[in-house]
Amino acid sequence: MTEQVGGQEEKESYLKDDSLEWLTVNVRGQQYRKLKKVRIGKMMKISGRIEEDKRQEKTDEKWRRNWKRERGNVFGGVREIRDKYRKLKAMGVKRNVLEHFVYVSLRMSNEGKEQEIIKMIKEEEEEEANNRNEKEREWIDAVIKQSQNKKYRSLCDTRNRKDDRKWVESKCYLPELGYKNSGITFYNWKNLNEKIAENYERIVYGDHGPYIEFHSDNICWDSFPICIDKGDSIAYYIEHYTRDKNVKLYQQKKNVKDQPNPPKGPYSVSHFRSNGYADYVVGIRPTSSSFARARDHTIQPARPTTSYRLGGVEPHSASCAQSTFQKHNRNRNSNRNAAQDDGYNDDNGDYNDNGDYNDDDEYNDDGDYNDNDYNDKGNNEYNDKGNNDNGKNYDDNDQDYDYNDNNNDYNDKDYDNKGYNDKNYDDNDNGNDKNDYYKDRFDDTASNQTYITMSTEADTATTFDAKSITSSVYRPKQLKITITPNPTLKHELALKAFAECKSGKYVPGLIYIPDLITEEEQEQIATDLKNNVHWWAEHSQIQQKRRSLQFGYTLDYKAMELYPSKGVLATIPSCFAYLAQRIQTYLEKDLGFKSIKSFNQLILNEYLPNQGITPHTDRTHVFGPVVAGLSLFSPCVIDFQLPHSNPPLSKPVLLLPRSVFVITDDARYKWTHGISDSKTHTFYGHSFTRGIRYSMTFPACLVYSI
Numbered sequence: 001m002t003e004q005v006g007g008q009e010e011k012e013s014y015l016k017d018d019s020l021e022w023l024t025v026n027v028r029g030q031q032y033r034k035l036k037k038v039r040i041g042k043m044m045k046i047s048g049r050i051e052e053d054k055r056q057e058k059t060d061e062k063w064r065r066n067w068k069r070e071r072g073n074v075f076g077g078v079r080e081i082r083d084k085y086r087k088l089k090a091m092g093v094k095r096n097v098l099e100h101f102v103y104v105s106l107r108m109s110n111e112g113k114e115q116e117i118i119k120m121i122k123e124e125e126e127e128e129a130n131n132r133n134e135k136e137r138e139w140i141d142a143v144i145k146q147s148q149n150k151k152y153r154s155l156c157d158t159r160n161r162k163d164d165r166k167w168v169e170s171k172c173y174l175p176e177l178g179y180k181n182s183g184i185t186f187y188n189w190k191n192l193n194e195k196i197a198e199n200y201e202r203i204v205y206g207d208h209g210p211y212i213e214f215h216s217d218n219i220c221w222d223s224f225p226i227c228i229d230k231g232d233s234i235a236y237y238i239e240h241y242t243r244d245k246n247v248k249l250y251q252q253k254k255n256v257k258d259q260p261n262p263p264k265g266p267y268s269v270s271h272f273r274s275n276g277y278a279d280y281v282v283g284i285r286p287t288s289s290s291f292a293r294a295r296d297h298t299i300q301p302a303r304p305t306t307s308y309r310l311g312g313v314e315p316h317s318a319s320c321a322q323s324t325f326q327k328h329n330r331n332r333n334s335n336r337n338a339a340q341d342d343g344y345n346d347d348n349g350d351y352n353d354n355g356d357y358n359d360d361d362e363y364n365d366d367g368d369y370n371d372n373d374y375n376d377k378g379n380n381e382y383n384d385k386g387n388n389d390n391g392k393n394y395d396d397n398d399q400d401y402d403y404n405d406n407n408n409d410y411n412d413k414d415y416d417n418k419g420y421n422d423k424n425y426d427d428n429d430n431g432n433d434k435n436d437y438y439k440d441r442f443d444d445t446a447s448n449q450t451y452i453t454m455s456t457e458a459d460t461a462t463t464f465d466a467k468s469i470t471s472s473v474y475r476p477k478q479l480k481i482t483i484t485p486n487p488t489l490k491h492e493l494a495l496k497a498f499a500e501c502k503s504g505k506y507v508p509g510l511i512y513i514p515d516l517i518t519e520e521e522q523e524q525i526a527t528d529l530k531n532n533v534h535w536w537a538e539h540s541q542i543q544q545k546r547r548s549l550q551f552g553y554t555l556d557y558k559a560m561e562l563y564p565s566k567g568v569l570a571t572i573p574s575c576f577a578y579l580a581q582r583i584q585t586y587l588e589k590d591l592g593f594k595s596i597k598s599f600n601q602l603i604l605n606e607y608l609p610n611q612g613i614t615p616h617t618d619r620t621h622v623f624g625p626v627v628a629g630l631s632l633f634s635p636c637v638i639d640f641q642l643p644h645s646n647p648p649l650s651k652p653v654l655l656l657p658r659s660v661f662v663i664t665d666d667a668r669y670k671w672t673h674g675i676s677d678s679k680t681h682t683f684y685g686h687s688f689t690r691g692i693r694y695s696m697t698f699p700a701c702l703v704y705s706i
């Protein structure tokens, strides 16, 4: 051993420890440090030992820096591998650590370097081996045999994936490839007695973020008693949950090769890949599909911090990059989707602010890609390998981070300057690696492969903290609700459009119901809102600066998943529930709708006169085919637009207080609707000043019983 770090005493105490984890061993100057368990989710944050956490954070920083410096090359050059190996030995790590390391080195080093690496490792071991018996030396040969000279090319070929990898490796200490004897154990971080899995196959770095892939044999299935299968037609995977629903396991049913871009999500980046946005692998023998529980699976580690996610830069250097980011975002937007680029939300420089229920990509997290929108973007031909378009194909979904306007964490430069094709990782690329990988993987285990991805609810449920961004302006002790007068329509076009709206001939599928409630009922609603002002302070979310509350179910705009609302929001308050019923009755009795699914969610939106909502399609994977919206207190114009139409079609609809608009069919699925954030709205020549407006959106959430 040529390098010695740490004191003998600590080393011994570590060696006496029977636990197998190795990636949790850190070197802090002269000290050793270890964690007992690899925890899914906030693994470093939950030890409950604050002192430890602080130390850990410092160490994390160090590791992160080290990874940045070393990682790009560590599996590239023999010398780097040797140095790393020596470090690990000096740390006194256990055999399985070394095995894992050698295994990954052999499989991921540059082509043709294997023999050199083997020679080097053997030399390194020589000295010690002389003092040991022959049997102990055999481990090297066993690892070599395991690696079978098969190369694995990193999936991290773009900046976003590399950043994800940096994060996973510096936070979770999980190399891209797993190893069968690594002994790494995964626990539910909310219940550390609950074992999730042992060992893993690989980290799948895709454009929807990193996932840990497991073989089913290594999953503790007893920890996953809940299983939801939404059916072949909509879902790309079966969901499995731990009892506490904290850990979710995705069992992939179909691959995503036909999906060039990922659904929206905190990690999502669009690269228009012709091979699909991620390398999720599905069972290759359809006959085995009924044996879901005997398959392979993956799990998604916790979400990286914003700063790390967006370019892997330290926050302090990012503020200067903010404007660059916004600029590029604008460019991207105009390149991506004209329907969104309408000048709304200019304050954010971001067409979609915080992702509302914006379905512009029209496919979603559940994998029900029920839309053909990709082609419309005209970008299918985009050459993923090229990087000369300065980020225009870089993902717009990062706007998810944008809502708060104060995150100075972006350093978009990092993306734009370096492009997406970091040479470090591409040296091996001969274009066939992926096929090799599949061959490698399935030649000997071809019988029953399916992959599952897993995430923790805690990750996905970390919606923005409304309270922290709710300034006093947003937290009045009283609600001031006034009624704003309606414009008097005189112009012929305005009268015609309004009449067409009422008769259902204006936008296909759009139904307008004037005066669904009386003035007294509106008064009563105002009173009810005032009486419950505390709802807002306690539970509201901020969407594009406006506040909203979700009763019944809550759509997490980051994860785009639906959860039953909690506390006072758990059910639609009785003072409002009759409204949902009345709309439903109207649709069924007066308009002859065949028993529609009951509205089971209420989204209460508050619009100050300078607030709006980005053009969007209400999320299709969580909301049913009929969505109704009641307007209160102030008139406003909602714009219906048909994206990609030529010439562009945009139809303003005047929403008067106490009226309801219902979207079905084309209006629901093909058209977008949005409200401009200007204080003055115009409807066919009639301009009027907006006042405070509330709207109640009633969707029928698609919920599945467990």
Ligand SMILES: O=C(O)CCC(=O)C(=O)O
Pocket (backbone or CB within 6 Å): 357, 603, 605, 613, 618, 629, 630, 631, 638, 673, 694, 695, 696, 697
């Ligand atoms: O405020 C409105 O009337 C529209 C709200 C809306 O589009 C929504 O909640 O999805």
Ligand SMILES: [Fe+2]
Pocket (backbone or CB within 6 Å): 616, 617, 618, 673
């Ligand atoms: Fe909507």
